Amino acid sequence: MPRRRATPAFKTDPVPENLLQELLELATLAPSGYNLQPWRFIVVRDEANRKKLRAAAMNQPKVEQAPVVIIACGDPRAWQDGDMDQMLQDGKKAGFIPDERVAEAIRRGGSAYLKSVDPGIWVTRQTMIAFTYLMLAAESYGLDTAPMEGFWEDKVKQAFAIPEPVRVLALLALGYAQPPDKKYGDRFDLERVVFEEAFGRPWRVRAPA
Numbered sequence: 379m380p381r382r383r384a385t386p387a388f389k390t391d392p393v394p395e396n397l398l399q400e401l402l403e404l405a406t407l408a409p410s411g412y413n414l415q416p417w418r419f420i421v422v423r424d425e426a427n428r429k430k431l432r433a434a435a436m437n438q439p440k441v442e443q444a445p446v447v448i449i450a451c452g453d454p455r456a457w458q459d460g461d462m463d464q465m466l467q468d469g470k471k472a473g474f475i476p477d478e479r480v481a482e483a484i485r486r487g488g489s490a491y492l493k494s495v496d497p498g499i500w501v502t503r504q505t506m507i508a509f510t511y512l513m514l515a516a517e518s519y520g521l522d523t524a525p526m527e528g529f530w531e532d533k534v535k536q537a538f539a540i541p542e543p544v545r546v547l548a549l550l551a552l553g554y555a556q557p558p559d560k561k562y563g564d565r566f567d568l569e570r571v572v573f574e575e576a577f578g579r580p581w582r583v584r585a586p587a
């Protein structure tokens with residue numbers, strides 16, 4: 379049984395600053411489509427702000443208890459507002475993009491693709507990978523975490539000056555669990571969630587050749 383649980387209650391013990399910084403750096407190592415990194419994280423530590431966030435998060439007490447809560451946002455337009463340029467510049471500097479011709483091809487291909495997809499799905503797809511990196515990195519460093527979707531997006535946006543068209547995708551409380559932790563709720567068997575070759579077709583472990 380995995381050790382990580384969605385922590386129901388937190389102690390007030392603070393998260394060391396250097397650890398928090400390292401976790402945020404690890405989160406930003408997540409992959410993203412065209413390496414466009416549309417995630418934006420708001421670190422909430424201030425007591426009054428945690429109270430404000432709790433009110434916007436369906437009054438969940440852990441939002442106020444945990445010493446740190448991260449508001450995970452995604453900006454579906456950031457690629458048009460400078461992030462595409464920054465990514466290409468970084469890629470050239472790092473030696474991944476050899477020249478301007480390749481950069482232009484990425485820009486053209488990327489822009490056409492991004493204009494063809496649902497921006498909400500796109501930004502959620504990318505941001506939740508970084509969110510998961512952050513959660514698992516925190517757990518691997520001995521912190522406890524609680525992911526949350528129980529919040530009113532409009533209220534969170536208003537309280538934390540989050541502009542349109544940025545989406546608020548999830549909250550992550552970080553800190554140290556106040557025992558007792560909750561019990562493992564089990565998971566579906568693979569037969570229920572894994573298919574083979576077509577949706578609904580049962581997956582079977584193959585006998586070794």
Ligand SMILES: Cc1cc2nc3c(=O)[nH]c(=O)nc-3n(C[C@H](O)[C@H](O)[C@H](O)COP(=O)(O)O)c2cc1C
Nearest residue numbers: 382383384385438525526527528529548561562563
């Ligand atoms: C994206 C996401 C949103 C969640 N939102 C909430 C929430 O708002 N409040 C809450 O108490 N738990 C929330 N949970 C925790 C889940 O209920 C929990 O992960 C699930 O029951 C499995 O339990 P475990 O993570 O301890 O194994 C959320 C989990 C995820 C992944």
